[in-house]
Structures are given as structure tokens and as C-alpha cells.
Amino acid sequence: AVFDTAFHQTLPEHAYRYALPDSLYREHGVRRYGFHGTSHRFVSQRAAEMTGLPINASNWLVAHLGNGCSTCAVVDGQSRDTSMGLTPLEGVVMGTRSGDVDPNLHSHLARTLGWSLGQIETMLNKDSGLLGLSGMSNDMRTLEQAREQGHAGATLAIEVFCYRLAKSLAAMSCALPQLDGLIFTGGIGENSALIRSKTIAHLKLLNLALDDQANARAVRGASGPIHAQGHPRVLVVPTNEERQIALDTLALLEA
Ligand code: AMP
Numbered sequence: 001a002v003f004d005t006a007f008h009q010t011l012p013e014h015a016y017r018y019a020l021p022d023s024l025y026r027e028h029g030v031r032r033y034g035f036h037g038t039s040h041r042f043v044s045q046r047a048a049e050m051t052g053l054p055i056n057a058s059n060w061l062v063a064h065l066g067n068g069c070s071t072c073a074v075v076d077g078q079s080r081d082t083s084m085g086l087t088p089l090e091g092v093v094m095g096t097r098s099g100d101v102d103p104n105l106h107s108h109l110a111r112t113l114g115w116s117l118g119q120i121e122t123m124l125n126k127d128s129g130l131l132g133l134s135g136m137s138n139d140m141r142t143l144e145q146a147r148e149q150g151h152a153g154a155t156l157a158i159e160v161f162c163y164r165l166a167k168s169l170a171a172m173s174c175a176l177p178q179l180d181g182l183i184f185t186g187g188i189g190e191n192s193a194l195i196r197s198k199t200i201a202h203l204k205l206l207n208l209a210l211d212d213q214a215n216a217r218a219v220r221g222a223s224g225p226i227h228a229q230g231h232p233r234v235l236v237v238p239t240n241e242e243r244q245i246a247l248d249t250l251a252l253l254e255a
Pocket of ligand 1: 068
């Protein structure tokens with residue numbers, strides 16, 4: 001089996017530990033594991049190939065934006081931090097998952113509304129994210145069309161999605177000694193010029209800026225650089241988890 005958590009086994013302890021009682025980690029394995037590792041690994045290697053930088057001496061931020069979404073800091077080909085945690089609920093806004101919320105939300109809902117753990121879990125995983133905020137859809141294409149027609153929920157969902165994504169990428173930058181490039185991948189990352197541009201607009205302190213025409217062209221499987229001249233690299237790199245799994249299998253067979 002190829003595990004989506006495997007790539008994140010290189011996280012340093014200060015990145016994978018929660019500030020919880022030590023025994024929860026030692027006796028019960030409560031720590032951050034991370035997911036989407038197959039994709040983060042594949043696209044960071046592809047980005048290194050595309051730019052001619054050695055993967056074992058380069059530094060990347062990755063935004064994997066599909067129905068599930070996560071960010072990752074990749075240093076010298078290794079994952080050093082990622083936004084998903086013990087479960088895939090932690091981190092950025094997703095199609096139907098909330099991403100980060102105040103952990104006291106559980107007790108607040110239980111106390112004030114009498115909700116059960118099961119109800120809260122379903123709400124956070126299945127009724128939240130883009131779907132919950134927009135009250136309309138978890139599909140970014142639908143939301144972009146609705147936003148153009150002035151739908152308030154779709155507009156809000158897109159604003160929150162991009163702002164929180166930018167915050168997560170800025171947080172991931174703490175794990176990098178320098179930035180060789182930011183990579184967008186996944187159905188949204190590979191196709192939505194709007195989401196890329198709104199996210200990058202929140203990252204001026206990282207000196208990021210896009211070439212609007214290159215950004216608009218990078219859709220439907222097109223890959224390549226979309227940053228404005230003189231600014232740090234931003235790349236669109238279509239992911240291919242199936243290929244990475246096949247390559248890992250081949251490497252195992254050959255060993
Ligand atoms: P994935 O899980 O990687 O297949 O990604 C699914 C997400 O990608 C859904 O939210 C889709 O709405 C989104 N997506 C696919 N194509 C586009 C597009 N052309 N523009 C915006 N979002 C897209």
C-alpha cells in the first residue's frame with residue numbers, strides 16, 4: 001500500500017506535535033500526520049524538473065486544492081510541515097470540510113444546542129467548507145459562476161477560502177530557509193485563475209505577484225510558470241498521484 005501520510009514522516013517534532021499532554025502522544029499516537037503526501041511529493045519533484053533546480057537542494061510551498069485541500073512546505077525533497085493533522089479536517093477551507101476552527105466549538109455546540117459528537121463531526125466534515133459558507137455547492141466551478149451573478153454566499157465562500165489559504169501558505173513559509181517557488185495543484189489549483197490570483201493578492205509580504213495572462217492560460221492540464229517577472233516563482237503543476245504510486249511500486253519491486 002502507498003500511504004498518503006508517508007511523505008510527511010520527515011516532519012520535525014516541533015511541527016508534528018500538538019501542545020497537548022505528552023501522554024496523549026506517547027500512549028495514544030495523538031500527533032499531526034498530514035495527508036495528500038503522494039501529490040505534494042509528485043508536484044514538488046515535477047516543479048524541480050521544470051525549473052532545472054535539484055529536488056534535494058530546493059524549497060517549495062505547495063497548495064493542493066481539490067475537494068480536499070492542504071498546503072505543504074517541501075525542503076530538499078522532504079516534507080517539513082503540512083496543514084492537515086491527526087485527520088484531514090485540520091487546516092484550510094475545503095469543499096465540505098471546515099478546516100481550522102476553535103477546538104472549543106465542540107463543547108459550545110454540545111452545551112448550547114445539545115448536539116451529539118456524531119452530529120458535530122458530520123457538520124464539520126460534510127456540511128461545512130465551501131458548501132457550508134455558500135449555502136449552495138462544494139464545487140468551485142458552480143461557485144465562480146454564482147459569484148459572477150452576484151450570489152453573496154458564493155462570494156463569501158471564495159473570499160474566506162482564498163484568505164485562509166494564503167494564511168496557511170504564509171505559516172508554511174516558516175519551515176523554509178528560502179522560497180524557490182509556490183506550486184498550485186489539484187482540480188482548483190490547476191484550473192482556477194481566480195482562486196490563484198485572489199490568494200496571491202494576500203501574499204504581498206512574500207513579494208509574490210502573478211502575470212495575469214500566464215495565469216489565465218494555465219488551465220485544463222497546462223503547466224508552467226504564472227508569476228510576474230522579477231517576482232518569486234509561482235507554478236501550476238498538474239498532479240498525478242496514480243503515476244507516483246506506480247513509480248513507488250516499481251522502486252519497491254526493483255529493490
Ligand atoms: P479534485 O478533487 O482534484 O478533482 O478537484 C475537484 C475540485 O476542482 C472541485 O471543487 C471542482 O469544482 C474544481 N475544479 C475543476 N475544474 C475547475 C475549473 N475549471 N474551475 C474551477 N474549479 C474547478
